[in-house]
Amino acid sequence: MEIPDLPDLAARIRLDVLEMIHAAGSGHPGGSLSAVEILVHLFFREMRAGAGRDRFILSKGHAAPALYAVMAARGMLPRGELSSLRRLGSRLQGHPDMHRLPGLDSSTGSLGQGFAAAVGLARGLRLSGSSARVYCLLGDGELQEGAVWEAAAGAAHAVLGNIVAIVDCNGVQLDGPVDSIKRQKPASERWHAWGWHAIELDGHSFESLEEAFREARSVSMPVALCARTVKGRGVSFMEGSCAWHGRCPDASELERARAEIGAGP
Amino acid sequence: MKLKPTREGWIEGLLEAAGRDDRIVLLDADVSRSIGGERFADRFPARHFNVGVSEQEMISEAAGLALAGFVPFVQSYAVFCAGRAWEQIRTSVCHMGLGVKIGGAHAGLSAGPDGATHQALEDVAVMRVLPRMTVLVPADSNQTRAAAITAAETEGPFYVRFGRNPVPEICPEGCRVVPGGADVLREGSDVLLAAAGAMVGICLDAASMLQASGISAAVVNAYSIKPLAADLLVELASRCGCAVTAMDHQEAGGLFGAVSELMALRCPVPVEPVGVPDSFGESGSPEELFARFGLTAEGVASAAVRAVSRASR
Structure with missing residues (x-):
């Protein structure tokens, strides 16, 4: 596989995300844009494909537009299909549905459940002697689900060295700033206290991502990557705003975003 | 008249099925001694996971184990699996169509002295509205054993309800259970x-x-x-x-x-x-x-x- 220039690719994904949501008339731009570099890194540089492939579960299923756009860029679905997001009969459901879209390792959308299933998947892969690794992307608001911490304790107790949780710490949830609703800090210390190897990083820097995932591969316990990100990253009027958690850009907003992102065709 | 709790049939059926199929794993949530999971743990230690008092994790992890190709059985008191972890069952098990086999123990009024908190009187209602779910309520220990074996050998999600107190034998030993049967x-x-x-x-x-x-x-x-x-x-x-x-x-x-x-x-x-x-x-x-x-x-x-x-x- 020829690896494209990653920042350019990330810009194109951002534009895809906004065009998809605009065409659908609804969706979640904020938490999709904050996860773009993480997803690009995972699908283009980190995860092994083919036999014994690594698995990925998008526990924050509302970032589905970003996942679909990255999968399209990776050749896992036709790019022309992206505009079918959220339409009746589409393979691109509002939240990922593994039975509709091949290539998804799990359906997700109900917060907390994807992560706990990822722990079970990691447990199962280890039991079957596979060397495949499980990667799971969560939101920081999602950490307010108690079931996350049940499963985090389970993974630590079982010393699952084949799971990496990436937390998209964009600091904003549907109702407002995470800090004002129910704080999830200190981020890495919480995971550490639960028995995970925790790493803090810049979730928009490919260098930082590369370094963190390299460290993750070097330890034999569950790893949490607490990725500092910006909700709505790349579009000034969406950045840091809870209003854009689940709002659809209209035509003029899409044009302004397009100019800011500056992606090529 | 022979009296035996249905829960004993459940674990006997599970042990029999697991002896034939090494994809079968069992997840417990800290009530393994009262349901009989410790017998499974003794025979198949590598395939038994006690996740502690964490029923939501138990169901979600079972879904993950099914994604990895296993046939997961889970068990807890019916209130805590069918009730507390209902949405995990709905979304991570039934919507994904995964073959997780749920044992609802101490169901109904059989939980007697434990009182209202432990008496599942709603479990069948909330399980039977789930698409793809099969719901079995066997009458005695022999039939519960057969239900566990049928669940193990049939694709898809199952909920099997059984009780704690001894009940009379109704069905012959070696009886068969078929979804849609009576x-x-x-x-x-x-x-x-x-x-x-x-x-x-x-x-x-x-x-x-x-x-x-x-x-x-x-x-x-x-x-x-x-x-x-x-x-x-x-x-x-x-x-x-x-x-x-x-x-x-x-x-x-x-x-x-x-x-x-x-x-x-x-x-x-x-x-x-x-x-x-x-x-x-x-x-x-x-x-x-x-x-x-x-x-x-x-x-x-x-x-x-x-x-x-x-x-x-």
């Missing part, structure tokens, strides 16, 4: 008594009482709540002209709900419930609680008389 235990022409779980034996007693007063009651062990043995139940209800349902569960949504929905569509005859009428349980022995809610042979017989009376109006 056992006709007694032929009759005036009223159909459709029962599940511990109420099956009580309905047989009721049928004898009714015979003494000139009412001929058919008795069906309707162990498959979903799918129902629809053709059989419709045929018998149609012949009798009325029906009674009996299960230690809320009337709404349980066997009464399932049979009433069927009859409304295909055979609109009077149906009378014997169950728990929109209320919670309380502490007491299972026998006392069954009596308190009229889940007795006398209660079933009274319901049958009401049903026959409505049918003849």
